[in-house]
Amino acid sequence: xxxxxxxxxxxxxxxxxxxxxxxxxxxxxxxxxxxxxxxxxxxxxxxxxxxxxxxxxxxxxxxxxxxxxxxxxxxxxxxxxxxxxxxxxxxxxxxxxxxxxxxxxxxxxxxxxxxxxxxxxxxxxxxxxxxxxxxxxxxxxxxxxxxxxxxxxxxxxxxxxx
Amino acid sequence: xxxxxxxxxxxxxxxxxxxxxxxxxxxxxxxxxxxxxxxxxxxxxxxxxxxxxxxxxxxxxxxxxxxxxxxxxxxxxxxxxxxxxxxxxxxxxxxxxxxxxxxxxxxxxxxxxxx
Numbered sequence: 641x642x643x644x645x646x647x648x649x650x651x652x653x654x655x656x657x658x659x660x661x662x663x664x665x666x667x668x669x670x671x672x673x674x675x676x677x678x679x680x681x682x683x684x685x686x687x688x689x690x691x692x693x694x695x696x697x698x699x700x701x702x703x704x705x706x707x708x709x710x711x712x713x714x715x716x717x718x719x720x721x722x723x724x725x726x727x728x729x730x731x732x733x734x735x736x737x738x739x740x741x742x743x744x745x746x747x748x749x750x751x752x753x754x755x756x757x758x759x760x761x762x763x764x765x766x767x768x769x770x771x772x773x774x775x776x777x778x779x780x781x782x783x784x785x786x787x788x789x790x791x792x793x794x795x796x797x798x799x800x801x802x
Numbered sequence: 803x804x805x806x807x808x809x810x811x812x813x814x815x816x817x818x819x820x821x822x823x824x825x826x827x828x829x830x831x832x833x834x835x836x837x838x839x840x841x842x843x844x845x846x847x848x849x850x851x852x853x854x855x856x857x858x859x860x861x862x863x864x865x866x867x868x869x870x871x872x873x874x875x876x877x878x879x880x881x882x883x884x885x886x887x888x889x890x891x892x893x894x895x896x897x898x899x900x901x902x903x904x905x906x907x908x909x910x911x912x913x914x915x916x917x
Contacts (some may be wrong), residue, residue, distance in 0.1 A: 737888020
């Protein structure tokens with residue numbers, strides 16, 4: 641299960657909408673070992689393509705080093721599919737190189753609704769997981785220090801069964 | 803002095819869980835061969851059968867992407883720091899993406915050869 645703050649999901653969706661019809665991509669970092677995404681980092685899609693995304697290698701080095709310095713890891717790696725469903729493609733699976741990450745996909749093919757799904761991808765095997773969107777009971781600008789479990793209102797999205 | 807290599811999570815099974823290992827070599831190719839003598843199997847995850855860097859990894863010498871330094875022929879000096887990261891890429895359509903990867907890799911190699 642991926643638990644993620646609503647304000648972060650909204651920021652990811654806004655990024656995907658902004659870059660539509662190109663694919664958008666990015667990371668949500670969190671404290672190492674916490675499995676809690678806290679810091680949203682939109683990344684450039686160096687491919688600037690409607691069907692492909694690729695982190696710019698120099699931007700990635702900078703961001704990965706910064707995470708290392710802050711004792712963080714990439715808890716969520718997200719990208720959008722702009723004309724198809726939010727399910728990992730063969731290319732997504734081939735490239736998935738962070739076994740600890742939640743791979744979040746957002747589909748922006750419908751203009752009024754988003755499909756948001758999360759997957760674990762380890763050794764080429766895809767496993768969908770539920771996404772639990774948590775409403776922070778605190779100032780959304782203080783998300784970086786927000787800890788879960790403060791009896792927030794929650795919405796659970798079950799896997800859509802595939 | 804030796805060369806320090808930072809290993810990503812996905813490859814730490816080859817280094818006994820170590821995040822940083824040391825090695826030696828005049829070029830990146832030599833360094834990877836040296837590493838493979840102690841961490842068997844690591845090189846095959848980074849280098850293809852055609853002796854090119856795998857598309858699924860990014861390798862950096864200090865602050866530079868080695869694809870712009872001659873890839874496996876990139877020169878190394880004692881005290882250099884080599885960082886390996888999983889390339890983060892993907893996208894909706896497998897076939898189109900495969901073509902994009904192929905042409906992208908080819909143009910990068912061409913750019914290096916042209917120097």
